[in-house]
Amino acid sequence: MFKILRRWIDRYFSDEEAVLLLVLLTAGLAIVLTLGSVLAPMIASVIIAFLMQGMVLRLDQWRVPHWLSVIITFLVLIAGVAAIMLVLLPIIWQQSTRFFAEVPRMVREWQDLMLLLPERYPNLISEAQVEQMMSVTSTELGYLGQHIVSFSVSNLPVLATVLVYFVLVPILVFFFLKDSQRIVAWFSGFLPERRPLMSKIWQEMNQQIANYVRGKAIEIVIVGVVSYAVFMFMGLNYSALLAIGVGLSVLIPYIGAAVATIPVAMVGFFQWGWGSEFVYLLVFYGLIQALDGNVLVPLLFSEAVNLHPVAIILAVLVFGGLWGFWGVFFAIPLATLVKAILYAWPIGIKEAHSHDPENVGQSEA
Known part of the structure; x- marks a missing residue:
């Protein structure tokens, strides 16, 4: 048992950079949970x-x-x-x-x-x-x-x-x-001068998080404005309030669209009943959701988030429970960060250090 534990520790924590990365991640999580x-x-x-x-x-x-x-x-x-x-x-x-x-x-x-x-x-x-x-x-x-x-x-x-x-x-x-x-x-300046693993993860995640945050903000605005225009054109009550809810619903993949449908359908039903206006409302709302998922998202997010839907929903539940609104907002980039760390650790340590000029020179010598 001790040999297995020792091999596991040597595999994942034999490098000082890996230990430092673990300390930084633990400290960041503790700060968010206690001082959020x-x-x-x-x-x-x-x-x-x-x-x-x-x-x-x-x-x-x-x-x-x-x-x-x-x-x-x-x-x-x-x-x-x-x-x-x-x-x-x-x-x-x-x-x-x-x-x-x-x-x-x-x-x-x-x-x-x-x-x-x-x-x-x-x-x-x-x-x-x-x-x-x-x-x-x-x-x-x-x-x-x-x-x-x-x-x-x-x-x-x-x-x-x-x-x-x-x-x-x-x-x-x-x-x-x-x-x-x-x-x-x-x-x-507080980090080691040679940090190939952390530099690799930082460059990848900096680009992905920036792309996600800006793209998600633009998506919220576009979906909200289009929804407001459609609701106003149809004469739906509380158009601005419902449009804001629809816009914010894109923060939570899969779940948000389903939840936002309830108030839209409820207001439309109590306003028009089972009339043709209610049917048109559901059709237009379905088109907005379809265009958002199949046209707008691929255009805005240049780097696809290669995560399984189950992983995305799990990330929303976990990070939303830990960090509230911001956890929901950053659920996908945080899940991507976890995936990148799991992939780079320990494989990324060997690859990063194999491409490190100093290590290459030592190996050649």
Whole structure:
């Protein structure tokens, strides 16, 4: 038993770089789990800087001075945030208020429809089962309403923190954009000079994460805007609110599209019933999801994420449970990181060191 354990340790941890990589991964996971809420502004700033870094690089390629590229990109970011705060949030608040005000009416209509089931299908469902189902649903809705009220009241102090974030995050984003190379060089100074394995993983994951974050942000905007245009054209109630939900649903592969279908279908059904408008709504919504998965995603993500659907869903569940929203957002790149590490460890250690000039010279000598 000890020999097997010793061989396993020698295989995976015989190289000092592998041990250092394990320590860094463990420390990063511990920091996220223990200080994730405290470091939320920093994490959000890094993500936003990732999103805007492409614009800075493009302006630099056009021979624009770096300081001017940073200022232009920062002004674009501020303009986008101002548009969201002044235009989008009031619409969302208004439609959310109307939606929750009409929930009791929707529940009553749903109850009336449920009471018709025993008359039409007496062999499948009884009136007692329907009444029990409605009782349970009414109780759960009551608990949900109390939870929403208690949550909103207990989290009033969070509003002050959010206001602080609106000041702190843009400042951090500006400095991340301005001094990104200096910050990376400063962190690299604490690592060994010869780090072929970590350099290989870093280069691969830096490109994939940047591509994923920017592509996912563009996908959210495009899907949300197209959904809003379709819902507005059809005259669907709460178009902006539902479109935002559909846009954000692309964060969770497979599951998000299924979950977003429920409110869209529910609002359409209570607005039009089993009419042709409801059928057209489902057809258009299905086309949006099909075009997103088969056209938009291949165009946006230049590097395909070669992960099995089961692995993607497992990553969403695991990282979402550990890290909440950001875990869901980064589930796929984190799963890709785990896959890259598992592949590179220990095979990558041998390959990386075999291509290391110093090791090659020693082997030749």
